[in-house]
Amino acid sequence: MMRFASLASGSKGNCLVAEAGGSRVLLDCGLSPREAQRRLARLGLAPSDLAGILVTHEHDDHGGGVAAFAAQHGLPIWLSYGTRRALEETDRLAAGLDLRLIDTRSPFAVEGLEVRPYTVPHDAREPVQFVLSDGAFRLGVLTDIGAPTTHVEAALSGCDALVLECNHDLEMLWNGAYPKWLKQRIAGPLGHLDNEAAGALLAALDRSRLKHVVAAHLSEQNNRPELACAALARALGCEDHWVGVASQQDGFGWRGL
Numbered sequence: 633m634m635r636f637a638s639l640a641s642g643s644k645g646n647c648l649v650a651e652a653g654g655s656r657v658l659l660d661c662g663l664s665p666r667e668a669q670r671r672l673a674r675l676g677l678a679p680s681d682l683a684g685i686l687v688t689h690e691h692d693d694h695g696g697g698v699a700a701f702a703a704q705h706g707l708p709i710w711l712s713y714g715t716r717r718a719l720e721e722t723d724r725l726a727a728g729l730d731l732r733l734i735d736t737r738s739p740f741a742v743e744g745l746e747v748r749p750y751t752v753p754h755d756a757r758e759p760v761q762f763v764l765s766d767g768a769f770r771l772g773v774l775t776d777i778g779a780p781t782t783h784v785e786a787a788l789s790g791c792d793a794l795v796l797e798c799n800h801d802l803e804m805l806w807n808g809a810y811p812k813w814l815k816q817r818i819a820g821p822l823g824h825l826d827n828e829a830a831g832a833l834l835a836a837l838d839r840s841r842l843k844h845v846v847a848a849h850l851s852e853q854n855n856r857p858e859l860a861c862a863a864l865a866r867a868l869g870c871e872d873h874w875v876g877v878a879s880q881q882d883g884f885g886w887r888g889l
Contacts, residue, residue: 634766636793638883639663639671641848645880646694646775648795649675649682652766653744658685658701659762659773662693665701675886679705683743684732687711688776689756690718699725710734710742712749714758736760750787752777755822763787769889770841771795775849778822780833789838792889795878796834798847798860799824805854818854827855827863835867842868844887846876 639647645662649672656677661668669679684707687695695715702709708730711719716733719725734740736758739748746767749760754776761784764771772791777784788794805815805826818824825833834845845868847860861875868874878884 633888634764634769634771635886635888636764636771636795637675637886638795638846638848638878639668639675640880640883641775641878642850642852642880643693645697646849647671647697647883648773649677650745650764650771652764652769655743655745656682657742657745657747657764658682659764660688660694660775661685661697661701662691662695663697665697665704668697668701671883679707682707683745684708684710686742686747686762687715688761689754689759690715690722690724691756691776694776695719695724699729702729706730708732710740710747712736712758712760715756715760718757734760748787750783752784753781753822754778755817761787763791769793771889774825777825778820780825780829780836785833785836788833790841791837792841793844793846793887794834794837794842795846795848796830796864797825797849798827798830798855798863799849800826800851800854801856801859802826802828804856804859805851808854810853824849824851827860830860831863831867834864839868843889844876845874846878846884846887848878850877850879852880
C-alpha cells in the first residue's frame with residue numbers, strides 16, 4: 633500500500649509526505665522545523681519516522697526549512713547539484729549535513745520507495761519534480777513549473793495519483809495588485825502554472841489509472857479553490873468535487889493507493 637498527504641501547499645511553504653512499505657519521505661520542507669513537526673504529528677507521524685527529505689529546488693517556500701529540519705533530526709537530503717549550490721551560496725546549508733546528489737535523469741531508491749526525478753522549466757538553479765512509486769502504484773508531484781513540456785507529460789502519464797500545480801487564475805493575476813514585473817514572472821515560461829494550463833496538461837496525460845487528483849500550490853491572492861477544481865474537472869470529465877485541493881493552512885489528509 634502507498635499513501636500520501638500534504639503538510640502545507642502554497643507560497644508560504646510546501647511540504648508533502650509519501651509512504652510505502654513502512655518507508656516515508658518528505659518532499660520539500662518550506663516550513664520551520666517546529667511547524668513541520670507539528671504538522672507531521674497531525675498526520676500521526678514523528679520526524680524519526682522519516683527516511684529523509686527530497687528537495688525540488690532552492691526557493692524558500694520549498695527548501696527554506698530543509699537544512700534546519702534535517703540537522704535537528706539527522707535526516708539525509710536528496711537534491712540536485714544546482715539546488716545544492718544555490719542553497720550553499722545563500723548560506724542555507726550547514727556543515728555536517730548528509731547531502732546526497734541526484735542525477736536528474738535517473739531513478740533511485742529511498743528504502744521502499746522508488747524515486748524518479750524529472751526536470752521542469754522554472755526560475756531556479758536546477759529544479760526537479762518527482763514521481764514516487766512502491767512498484768505497484770505511482771504518485772506524480774508537480775508543484776512549480778512555468779509551462780508544460782513533452783518530457784513532463786511523459787513523466788506524469790500513467791500515474792495513479794497526481795498533485796498538480798494550479799497556482800493562479802490568469803484573469804485574477806492580471807487584474808490583481810501585484811506589480812507588473814511580478815505578474816510577468818508568475819505567468820512567464822519559467823514561472824507558475826495557471827488553472828487552464830494545468831487542465832490542458834492533465835488532458836494530455838494518460839489518465840487511465842488515476843484515482844486521485846489534487847490541485848496544489850494555489851495562490852491565496854490570485855486563485856480560488858473552486859476555479860482550480862473546475863479547470864481540472866473539465867479535463868477529467870468529472871464533477872468538480874472529485875478534485876481535491878491542497879491548502880496553505882491544512883495541506884490535505886492521507887490519501888491511499
